[in-house]
Amino acid sequence: xxxxQIDKEQRIIRLFHQGNASAMDLLYAEYASYLTGVGFRYIxxxxxxxxxxxxxxxxxxxxxxxxxYRGKGSLKAWMTRIVIxxxxxxxxxxxxxxxxxxxxxxxxxxPEEEPExxxxxxxxxxxxxxxxxxxxxxxxxxxxxxxxxxxxxxxLLNIKPDTSASQFHRARVILTRMIRKYQLNKARE
Amino acid sequence: xxxxxxxDMRRLLDDYEKDxxxxxxxxxxxxxxxxxxxxxxxxxxxxxxxxxWIARSVAVAAVVLIVGLLFHNIYVTREGTEQQMAQxxxxxxxxxxxxxxxxxxxxxxxxxxxxxxxxxxxxxSVRAKFNxxxxxxxxxxxxxxxxGKTSISSDSxxxxxxxxxxxxxxxxxxxxxxxxxxxGQGPDHSQKNNGNVFRKYSNTQxxxxxxxxxxxxxxxxxxxxxxGEDAGPAGQGLVMADAAxxxxxxxxxxxxxxxxxxxxDKLQTKTHYDQPVKLGISLGYPVTNxxxxxxxxxxxxxxxxxxxxxxxxxxxxxxxxxxVGVQLSASHSLWRKDHFDVYVTAGGxxxxxxxxxxxxxxxxxxxxxxxxxxxxxxxxLQWSVNGTAGVEYNLVPHINLYVEPGVAxxxxxxxxLQTIYKDKPFIFHLSVGLRFNIGK
Numbered sequence: 121x122x123x124x125q126i127d128k129e130q131r132i133i134r135l136f137h138q139g140n141a142s143a144m145d146l147l148y149a150e151y152a153s154y155l156t157g158v159g160f161r162y163i164x165x166x167x168x169x170x171x172x173x174x175x176x177x178x179x180x181x182x183x184x185x186x187x188x189y190r191g192k193g194s195l196k197a198w199m200t201r202i203v204i205x206x207x208x209x210x211x212x213x214x215x216x217x218x219x220x221x222x223x224x225x226x227x228x229x230x231p232e233e234e235p236e237x238x239x240x241x242x243x244x245x246x247x248x249x250x251x252x253x254x255x256x257x258x259x260x261x262x263x264x265x266x267x268x269x270x271x272x273x274x275x276l277l278n279i280k281p282d283t284s285a286s287q288f289h290r291a292r293v294i295l296t297r298m299i300r301k302y303q304l305n306k307a308r309e
Numbered sequence: 310x311x312x313x314x315x316x317d318m319r320r321l322l323d324d325y326e327k328d329x330x331x332x333x334x335x336x337x338x339x340x341x342x343x344x345x346x347x348x349x350x351x352x353x354x355x356x357x358x359x360x361x362w363i364a365r366s367v368a369v370a371a372v373v374l375i376v377g378l379l380f381h382n383i384y385v386t387r388e389g390t391e392q393q394m395a396q397x398x399x400x401x402x403x404x405x406x407x408x409x410x411x412x413x414x415x416x417x418x419x420x421x422x423x424x425x426x427x428x429x430x431x432x433x434s435v436r437a438k439f440n441x442x443x444x445x446x447x448x449x450x451x452x453x454x455x456x457g458k459t460s461i462s463s464d465s466x467x468x469x470x471x472x473x474x475x476x477x478x479x480x481x482x483x484x485x486x487x488x489x490x491x492x493g494q495g496p497d498h499s500q501k502n503n504g505n506v507f508r509k510y511s512n513t514q515x516x517x518x519x520x521x522x523x524x525x526x527x528x529x530x531x532x533x534x535x536x537g538e539d540a541g542p543a544g545q546g547l548v549m550a551d552a553a554x555x556x557x558x559x560x561x562x563x564x565x566x567x568x569x570x571x572x573x574d575k576l577q578t579k580t581h582y583d584q585p586v587k588l589g590i591s592l593g594y595p596v597t598n599x600x601x602x603x604x605x606x607x608x609x610x611x612x613x614x615x616x617x618x619x620x621x622x623x624x625x626x627x628x629x630x631x632x633v634g635v636q637l638s639a640s641h642s643l644w645r646k647d648h649f650d651v652y653v654t655a656g657g658x659x660x661x662x663x664x665x666x667x668x669x670x671x672x673x674x675x676x677x678x679x680x681x682x683x684x685x686x687x688x689x690l691q692w693s694v695n696g697t698a699g700v701e702y703n704l705v706p707h708i709n710l711y712v713e714p715g716v717a718x719x720x721x722x723x724x725x726l727q728t729i730y731k732d733k734p735f736i737f738h739l740s741v742g743l744r745f746n747i748g749k
Binding site for chain 1: 312313314315317318319321322324325326327328329330333334336337338340341344346347348621622671672673675676677678679
């Protein structure tokens, strides 16, 4: 599996360097679904998601010559960053005031419970994350999924670190509520 | 375990896939064709190097041209003066047979502050007299010598536009409409000069060798650069917080299973500061024969390059800050002979940042992810004190060339913005300039 991954990424990069006609098709076939899954968590509208993915792939195709292969998954990580970055830029453009407005939201008055993921599939979880309110959705993705710190997020989204922390708390509470509701409905079926 | 749910969530979503939008690849290729974009087949390091060499050559040529113009002006001025002197001498001869006394008189009139001992240097004195009338042409000339340097820097964007030659016959490009590549983020070019501290001219003002004695007000342009370059780790904190998209870890981040893959290990910061460049003009008022006061108006350019990187990610930020400020200083002449004057100055000043830009490029595994441009602001004033020792040479009457090494200290102003003033508050500098004296 490990060697296959390396061979796959290196092969794609080599094809691009050689100007091989199949390079774009091969990269797309290999990673389009994964990258769509990444963008799906950030962009709630399907048309917008397509726009973001389109710009992401254009950047991937036109900038891959500058990419340096550094081992397993490095190409995948690079492309993931591009999709996330494009998603954030899109959201920043589209919802420039969203981060500010979300500060005034009332946080749901729920106890600090951690969500229990039993019975929740990746698709359902992604859909739930996608339905988080804008603003806290980005914070949640960056903190919980991408592993960014609140300081990093604050600088990335141009908000205060405290705001990032409070929005993450808010997202967690909302997500917990969604998961419970989902699990409850599933239990009744 | 605390936050176990986050780890579970990451595992669940790690390889999550979803069907891409319909016809996405087709649309991508179509849009690339419409925008005349194409995949780059190979990095264009050679083209970039050629470009850099061209840029460097142009910069060197510009410096040579400026210096050439400066000396040409001086030469022409002197030549013209000699011609005028000759004409005047002839005229004087017709009026007065005593050539020597006439020339001496002219000399004394033109340079009343000249020592009697200098009076014998008839030619030089007469030349000086006529120089005075044409010296204004030099006002626009500022020489930048010594530590001053001009260099071309570029960020490490590897996305130099691909040449058309690479696309020819390349089957990859047949999928989209062929054209010259251009997503290239061309290398940034910024002139880096050294320099610092406005006072150079204000200091210089201090001792116009011959004219000061008449207490003429003098003024002149100057430029300066710091001595040497500073580079190194910026230490801690939010470096360029206004511009940087990411900052250091707060110690609470969650690491993915493959942290290297996602590059979330801690970012290390390195900052390189270009030598500050200062241009200005100052007025000098001679209080006594040896003491002068100076007030100057100064423009300063601070530029820096910051790199924050870990094993995977890299943020490269080029920052340019523009300041305007005022300087007050006093100078004291230590030694003066013939055309030379040695002096010391001390003063202080305040600068206000009027404009700031930061351009950040984000790379993952050397691949450019994004380029962002931000405005940088600083509301606080930047106070400083400085001292210099200077040597001034009187080129021609009313025009002095000076060289002033010195040191300045910049006080902390509470701004979170990382600048050379904050990181390296003591700055050694070398100022070179021309000083012009107004008055008879």
